Amino acid sequence: MEVKKRTPSRELQILEILYLRGNLSEEVRQHYFNLKKGYEGELLFDRILDNQLQNDCLIIKDLLLKMNNTTFQIDTLIIFQEFIKLFEVKNFEGEYTYDNDNFYKYPKYKITNPEHQLDRAETLLRQLLSNHGLHHAIKSSIVFVNPEFTLYNAPATKPFVLPSQINTLVKKLNTNQSKLTNLSKLIADKLISLHQKDSPYSKLPTYSFSQLKKGINCKSCHSISISVQGHYCYCNTCGKREKLADAVIRSTRELILLFPKEKITTSMVHEWCECISSTQRVQRILMKKFKFISNKRWSYFEYSGSGPGK
Ligand SMILES: [Zn+2]
Known part of the structure; x- marks a missing residue:
């Protein structure tokens, strides 16, 4: 059951208007395209979950949380009876390589390893819940939703879900004998109440x-x-x-x-x-x-x- 919808961020909505009506610099245009692509990837993953996830769970789409002055984002969070599943959604396209804890756009262009982002979100979420007296196991994955995405060299032990593995992932989640409890609802209510509307990381150009x-x-x-x-x-x-x-x-x-x-x-x-x-x-x-x-x-x-x- 979806308990929080996804909506485009204020930053993305404003950039969309400025793109149509303004004169964006090349750098801002690129930033806008990246945000838009990321958002489309999240919507794609939403559709898969909405259509295929069948068990008793609470789905929170898009959370911006704050823990000790650090703001962090969670693309999708699902609360099951036994654990919380956290997803970082990536809409990367093309060939990528994983090498010794580094991520490269094939062959050699180094990008931020999304695993670090995921680890950080998981740690902060655990602290945040614990500060509110809520304790629940957390498991997390990075889902690469774009069918044109390929990743070379990634060890099978990494929390990566490739496009060809998404259906299997959802089937696996469906096998959980999950029944919602008071704790599940408490966690959902608390996280939604803590959701921040505006990201401190927004990058908007000046406009008049x-x-x-x-x-x-x-x-x-x-x-x-x-x-x-x-x-x-x-x-x-x-x-x-x-x-x-x-x-x-x-x-x-x-x-x-x-x-x-x-x-x-x-x-x-x-x-x-x-x-x-x-x-x-x-x-x-x-x-x-x-x-x-x-x-x-x-x-x-x-x-x-x-x-x-x-
Ligand atoms: Zn028209």
Whole structure:
């Protein structure tokens, strides 16, 4: 049973918008592609677990935890009756070599050994649980989900799960005679309550409203070439139709995400969406969804504490 969903990090969501609307440097673009690829790998592993894992267990997708000022991430954590299974998910593609505790992109480009990351996460998780009086065995693995991934030389004793071994892994997990206990639920509740929203490791470039490309982006293909006709907008690239009101709300959520400290005004949204002729029309749409605040100094929209998510 899934007890915590996976959502893209704030960093990834912002980079996605900046990629479409800004001018990212080559380094930031690469960082964005890496994050996106990692996230897609995690979703792929989620689908496998959702479809194939059948026993009584609690699945927590994506945890960011803090232990003694050290923040660490867990891609997937599953609580069984007898133990916790921790997964680090990697979406590496191509040929890699393992040599003497080092990891190389074939033939010689050295990368961080994901095993070290996993060991660190396992140690910190154990300490964290123990600090809360919770004791449970922990087993961990690194899952390489990309079908195009090959690893040479890895000793069979290493906690690596190669793409061809994933089905066997899930079958093995399914053979556990697991029954959820109070302890399982306590651990899940505690970990979810300790989940941190923002990562201190986020790397975002500086950006400003004036620098970013304006216009509504297509919900489907993300092109910023949209025409408005009546109550709908149409994508000039893929032809997708969306209700104008929905598209404006979606675009406003982008603004909230990008500029969480700014007061969101009608004219700001009007400029952001670009293709709508009147500010009154934008205002009418926003009033349906957000609370309009107007006083002597300011007129702006207030959005509830639920944040920029959907
Ligand atoms: Zn489109």
